[in-house]
Amino acid sequence: MKRDSFGSRFGALVALAGSAVGLGNLWRFPYLVGENGGAAFIIVYIILSFLICLPIFICEFVVGRRAQENAYSAFRDLSGGSWWKYVGLMTVIVPLIVTSYYSVIGGWSVQYLFKALNFAFTSGETQSQMSTMFTDYVSSPWLPLFGHTIFLAVTVLVVGAGIKGGIEKFSKVMMPVLFVIVIGIAIYSMALPGAARGLEYLFNPDFSKITAKSCAAALGQAFFSLSIGFGTIMTYASYVSKKENVLFQSMATAVSDLSFALIAGIAIMPAVFAFGLNPQSGPGLVFETLPYVFSQMPVGGVVAILFFVALLVAAITSSISMVEVGVAYLVEEKKIARTWACLIVFAMCWVVGAFCSMSFGPLSEFKICGRTIFDFFDNMSSNILMTLGSLFTVLFVGWSLKKTDIY
Numbered sequence: 001m002k003r004d005s006f007g008s009r010f011g012a013l014v015a016l017a018g019s020a021v022g023l024g025n026l027w028r029f030p031y032l033v034g035e036n037g038g039a040a041f042i043i044v045y046i047i048l049s050f051l052i053c054l055p056i057f058i059c060e061f062v063v064g065r066r067a068q069e070n071a072y073s074a075f076r077d078l079s080g081g082s083w084w085k086y087v088g089l090m091t092v093i094v095p096l097i098v099t100s101y102y103s104v105i106g107g108w109s110v111q112y113l114f115k116a117l118n119f120a121f122t123s124g125e126t127q128s129q130m131s132t133m134f135t136d137y138v139s140s141p142w143l144p145l146f147g148h149t150i151f152l153a154v155t156v157l158v159v160g161a162g163i164k165g166g167i168e169k170f171s172k173v174m175m176p177v178l179f180v181i182v183i184g185i186a187i188y189s190m191a192l193p194g195a196a197r198g199l200e201y202l203f204n205p206d207f208s209k210i211t212a213k214s215c216a217a218a219l220g221q222a223f224f225s226l227s228i229g230f231g232t233i234m235t236y237a238s239y240v241s242k243k244e245n246v247l248f249q250s251m252a253t254a255v256s257d258l259s260f261a262l263i264a265g266i267a268i269m270p271a272v273f274a275f276g277l278n279p280q281s282g283p284g285l286v287f288e289t290l291p292y293v294f295s296q297m298p299v300g301g302v303v304a305i306l307f308f309v310a311l312l313v314a315a316i317t318s319s320i321s322m323v324e325v326g327v328a329y330l331v332e333e334k335k336i337a338r339t340w341a342c343l344i345v346f347a348m349c350w351v352v353g354a355f356c357s358m359s360f361g362p363l364s365e366f367k368i369c370g371r372t373i374f375d376f377f378d379n380m381s382s383n384i385l386m387t388l389g390s391l392f393t394v395l396f397v398g399w400s401l402k403k404t405d406i407y
């Protein structure tokens with residue numbers, strides 16, 4: 001049977017950009033900018049993205065495009081069947097772990113979209129009431145599981161429909177919508193009185209704010225945002241034609257990812273400053289501070305709906321790319337039908353994600369290596385395994401891959 005593939009260059013591009021643009025851009029990037037001193041952090045982030053992450057992205061792309069198979073088989077077959085296949089296995093397992101906890105935050109976005117649709121952010125609550133609303137919600141035992149289930153189910157449904165008919169079609173419609181919404185919010189946010197201070201925070205660097213810690217945070221964010229080290233780019237690249245230009249696709253993805261992060265910053269920071277709030281509120285920025293901002297701004301109810309639609313779309317296109325890594329492996333290596341493979345991945349990620357979700361509530365006292373379940377998985381995959389995956393991929397291309405396989 002002929003292997004499914006992307007139908008066009010644009011289709012591949014929006015799918016790759018869909019993987020890169022996600023919660024990392026709309027949720028993580030703005031709060032990291034807030035925590036790490038604004039413009040100077042952004043400059044370090046841009047430099048590291050192009051200097052370190054883009055070359056790794058290109059390596060992953062080269063392997064996938066050459067192999068035209070899932071990440072595990074790609075490492076095994078291109079290396080002639082040596083131990084590299086275990087690296088391949090790691091890059092199949094890690095995205096499944098990430099999907100599990102990513103889907104928990106995706107689930108929060110689902111729930112916050114419902115809240116926005118009920119105009120829950122227009123009733124004049126105080127900032128601390130918004131924070132309590134969030135803490136009560138994430139720590140309740142069942143409600144977050146509902147969002148997690150819906151989010152994962154939609155992800156798996158799209159993946160189940162295949163590469164061309166599911167992932168590509170979904171991304172082609174949703175990615176332009178996502179960009180238009182966030183650009184619209186950014187324009188609106190810049191027009192608010194007092195927005196200039198937010199723009200200054202984003203674009204006027206204070207280099208004394210650069211520390212080893214902020215550089216490490218910028219590098220970690222650049223890895224995560226470009227989806228490298230997880231087998232995702234490799235898997236997507238295996239669905240593009242061998243004639244496709246690696247440099248073009250890689251640059252285009254990196255530029256879309258970076259511009260989206262900046263637009264997200266412009267959408268959020270000026271509004272936060274316009275209402276005299278603190279940008280350093282950490283992970284709660286999007287779910288605690290912003291709802292308060294929406295409740296204060298003119299037509300904030302509508303802006304809130306648009307924002308949470310955007311957050312949800314960005315998150316889904318990313319989790320789709322991670323789920324596809326596992327599904328491709330099960331279909332090609334284990335000869336399992338695509339629908340069944342999707343159900344297996346759904347079940348695995350649902351169970352692990354449920355534990356991660358409950359680690360904000362009933363299981364908050366349960367610690368692994370001193371961390372909650374959510375933090376443990378996040379730290380292990382986003383800090384350690386992702387870096388290892390990237391390192392091995394680069395070593396693989398440098399040492400093991402034949403030169404003729406690269407072009």
Ligand code: PFF
Pocket residue numbers: 019020021022023024025095098224225226227228230231232233318319321322
């Ligand atoms: N790049 C995505 C984001 O910024 O939210 C997250 C991600 C997607 C990480 C796919 C890893 C991955 F394989």
